[in-house]
Structures are given as structure tokens and as C-alpha cells.
Amino acid sequence: MLERAKRLLQPSARSAVPPFMVMDVVAAAARLEAQGRRIIHMEVGQPAAGAPKTAIDAARAALSSPLRYTETLGMASLRRRIARAYAEWHGLDIDPARIAVTTGSSAGFILAFLTAFEPGDRVAVALPGYPPYRHILTALGYEPVGIETDAATRWSITGGALLARHRISPLKGVVVASPANPSGTMMTAPALAELIRTAEDAGIIVISDEIYHGLDYAFAAECAARISPDAIIINSFSKYFFMTGWRIGWMVVPPLLIRTVERLQQNLAISVPTLSQIAAEAAFDGRAELDEVRRGYETNRRILLEGLPRGGLDSFLPADGAFYLYANVSRFSTDSFAFATRMLEEAGVAATPGVDFDPMRGKSCLRLCYAGAREEMHEAVERIGNWLK
Numbered sequence: 001m002l003e004r005a006k007r008l009l010q011p012s013a014r015s016a017v018p019p020f021m022v023m024d025v026v027a028a029a030a031r032l033e034a035q036g037r038r039i040i041h042m043e044v045g046q047p048a049a050g051a052p053k054t055a056i057d058a059a060r061a062a063l064s065s066p067l068r069y070t071e072t073l074g075m076a077s078l079r080r081r082i083a084r085a086y087a088e089w090h091g092l093d094i095d096p097a098r099i100a101v102t103t104g105s106s107a108g109f110i111l112a113f114l115t116a117f118e119p120g121d122r123v124a125v126a127l128p129g130y131p132p133y134r135h136i137l138t139a140l141g142y143e144p145v146g147i148e149t150d151a152a153t154r155w156s157i158t159g160g161a162l163l164a165r166h167r168i169s170p171l172k173g174v175v176v177a178s179p180a181n182p183s184g185t186m187m188t189a190p191a192l193a194e195l196i197r198t199a200e201d202a203g204i205i206v207i208s209d210e211i212y213h214g215l216d217y218a219f220a221a222e223c224a225a226r227i228s229p230d231a232i233i234i235n236s237f238s239k240y241f242f243m244t245g246w247r248i249g250w251m252v253v254p255p256l257l258i259r260t261v262e263r264l265q266q267n268l269a270i271s272v273p274t275l276s277q278i279a280a281e282a283a284f285d286g287r288a289e290l291d292e293v294r295r296g297y298e299t300n301r302r303i304l305l306e307g308l309p310r311g312g313l314d315s316f317l318p319a320d321g322a323f324y325l326y327a328n329v330s331r332f333s334t335d336s337f338a339f340a341t342r343m344l345e346e347a348g349v350a351a352t353p354g355v356d357f358d359p360m361r362g363k364s365c366l367r368l369c370y371a372g373a374r375e376e377m378h379e380a381v382e383r384i385g386n387w388l389k
């Protein structure tokens with residue numbers, strides 16, 4: 001019976017995406033906690049706060065009404081509110097008809113890729129970079145093309161690097177993120193403009209992941225919509241609005257593609273959870289709380305940037321935004337998974353090995369998320385410093 005089942009239930013080749021190594025760190029941390037150890041969690045990129053109070057109050061009030069499907073692209077009032085945010089944040093006039101509300105930015109990627117690409121198309125992504133870009137592309141039958149970035153280009157893909165790959169074998173798309181995960185680095189406005197213009201002139205569609213907008217400390221993050229109406233923008237309520245579990249995000253879609261996104265979402269999801277849409281709309285009114293949480297990240301970032309070098313961890317990519325530090329630990333180890341495991345067991349600090357984000361060079365890197373409480377940041381600095389002594 002088992003043999004028959006094994007033959008019958010062969011997973012598809014396209015589903016053979018790598019696991020997220022950080023989840024092994026999460027599991028190991030949980031085991032230590034079950035033994036009574038207190039672990040400082042800096043491994044998962046997740047804000048500590050729940051959701052803005054305005055969002056929770058609106059969700060509570062909505063619970064007594066019937067929560068039906070909404071329009072596929074989202075409630076009209078929410079789409080209008082998101083469009084207004086572009087005027088407030090960037091001085092941009094975005095037509096609400098271009099907004100598609102999605103189930104987190106994760107669903108936005110699936111919709112964007114299905115909308116823009118044919119099976120087999122090659123899509124460039126930065127290394128280091130957020131692993132699901134590569135893995136969603138693979139699962140959907142596209143070919144992710146990793147482009148290694150380095151300090152010389154502020155850890156971002158340049159037009160030149162993109163064209164060099166395009167000449168070897170044509171690319172159909174490129175995913176950019178600023179601020180980026182895992183590095184926290186940002187692209188300057190001219191660098192983003194150069195990349196988008198070069199890509200579009202070469203017939204390469206740009207997908208701009210702007211999920212960490214609002215969490216930009218070094219300089220203001222540029223919005224791809226200012227540069228081109230043809231870029232597909234992905235955003236989310238998960239990070240700046242700290243609503244990860246509400247699973248809600250949005251896209252800004254070029255007018256020529258919005259009906260395609262709508263048709264796909266009609267079939268893939270019908271609509272996005274209504275309660276989350278109601279809460280998300282109200283989250284925009286939680287400005288004071290959003291600002292306070294952001295200020296907390298800025299403080300945490302300063303604590304780590306000042307404290308970790310004193311303890312021996314002194315090589316980081318520029319921590320411009322988001323809530324990550326990407327540290328080069330090659331002085332100590334070239335096996336970041338083993339290093340993270342030892343740091344967890346011996347210092348009680350959980351971090352993500354870089355191999356999740358950059359399969360080769362990530363062996364020398366570690367990502368630390370500073371979205372936790374301020375006291376924990378001080379404690380992490382102390383624990384890591386004592387451990388590295």
C-alpha cells in the first residue's frame with residue numbers, strides 16, 4: 001500500500017522549493033524555551049506589536065455585521081484610502097482604479113508573476129534577497145536568475161548588471177526591493193530610476209517590493225510609481241502597519257494590467273478577507289502609534305549599530321531601513337547555520353543564517369531582526385559580546 005501511495009503521490013518537480021532554514025532556528029529556539037531558557041528572538045522578521053488600536057477597534061465593531069465577500073480588487077473605500085496614502089507619502093497622484101488589495105504582499109507576488117510572465121520566463125532577483133521571490137517563481141514555472149550584489153553598488157542590482165545578464169539569455173522581469181530584506185539596504189532615487197529605465201528600455205518588467213516603505217531611516221525611500229507608470233508595485237500592511245497575521249497587502253498595477261489581475265484574483269481568491277480590509281483601512285488613522293513603533297525601530301537600530309561592534313560583531317551592510325542588520329561573520333565562521341545554532345545554544349540569541357538569502361555567500365552572514373523590545377536589544381548586545389569574547 002505504501003509503495004502504491006508513494007508512486008501515486010509524487011510531489012511535482014515545480015514544488016521542490018528549498019525550506020526556509022530560519023524555521024529550523026525557530027524550532028531549536030522553541031526546544032530551548034521548553035527547557036526553561038529565555039531566548040531573545042531576532043530570527044523572524046516580524047514586528048512585536050499587534051495592530052494599531054484604530055484597526056483593532058474597527059475590526060471589533062465589524063464583527064457583528066455579516067462579513068461577505070467584497071469586490072475582488074478590494075473595498076472601494078480601502079482602495080481610495082491606499083491611493084490617498086501615495087499623495088501623503090510621496091506626493092503622487094495614483095488612481096484608486098490601479099489599486100488591487102491582496103492577501104499580503106505574498107499573494108501580490110503570485111498575481112504579479114502570473115500577470116506578467118509566461119512559463120519558462122527568466123526573472124532577475126538580487127542576492128542576497130528575500131527567498132520567496134526565487135521560490136515562488138520556481139513553483140510557478142519561471143526561472144529565477146540570482147544577480148549577486150556588492151558594496152560597490154550599495155548592494156542593489158544596477159542597470160549594467162541587469163543588461164549583462166539579459167545579453168547572456170533574455171530576462172523578462174526583475175524584482176527590486178528598497179529597503180531590502182535581509183540587508184536593510186536601500187537604493188537611492190537615482191539608482192532606482194536608472195535600474196527601472198534600463199530594464200524597461202530592454203523590455204524587462206519591473207516589480208518593486210515596497211513592503212518596507214515607511215521604515216526608511218538613512219534617506220527617504222523612492223516609490224517606483226514616480227519613475228514609471230509601468231512598474232508593478234507590491235506593498236503590505238505587514239511591516240509598517242505591523243499587521244502580519246491579518247494577511248493583507250496591495251498592489252499598484254499599470255492600467256493595462258489591472259483587469260488581468262482582477263480576473264486572476266477572482267479565480268484564485270474571490271476576494272481578500274473582509275475583516276482585514278476593514279481593519280487595514282482604519283490602520284491609516286493610527287498615525288501616532290505607527291510613528292511610535294517606527295521610532296522604536298530607529299532606537300533599536302542605534303543600540304545594535306553602536307553596541308555590537310564593541311562586542312566584536314562589526315561588519316554590516318548599510319542598515320538603511322526595514323528592521324534588519326545583515327552582519328558578515330566570516331571572522332568567526334564560514335558556516336552561518338552552525339554559527340547561528342551555537343549563538344542560540346550558548347548565548348540564547350536566535351538569528352537567521354544568511355544561506356536562506358544567498359546560498360553561497362550567505363555562509364558568512366547572519367541576519368538580525370531588530371523589531372523586538374528595546375530592553376531585548378540591550379540584552380542581545382551584551383549576550384553576543386560576552387559570547388564572542
Ligand SMILES: Cc1ncc(COP(=O)(O)O)c(C=O)c1O
Pocket residue numbers: 045103104105106107130177180181209211235236237238244247248249
Ligand atoms: C521583502 C519582503 N517581501 C514580502 C514579504 C511578505 O510579507 P507579507 O506577505 O506578510 O505581506 C516579506 C516578509 O517578511 C518580506 O520581507
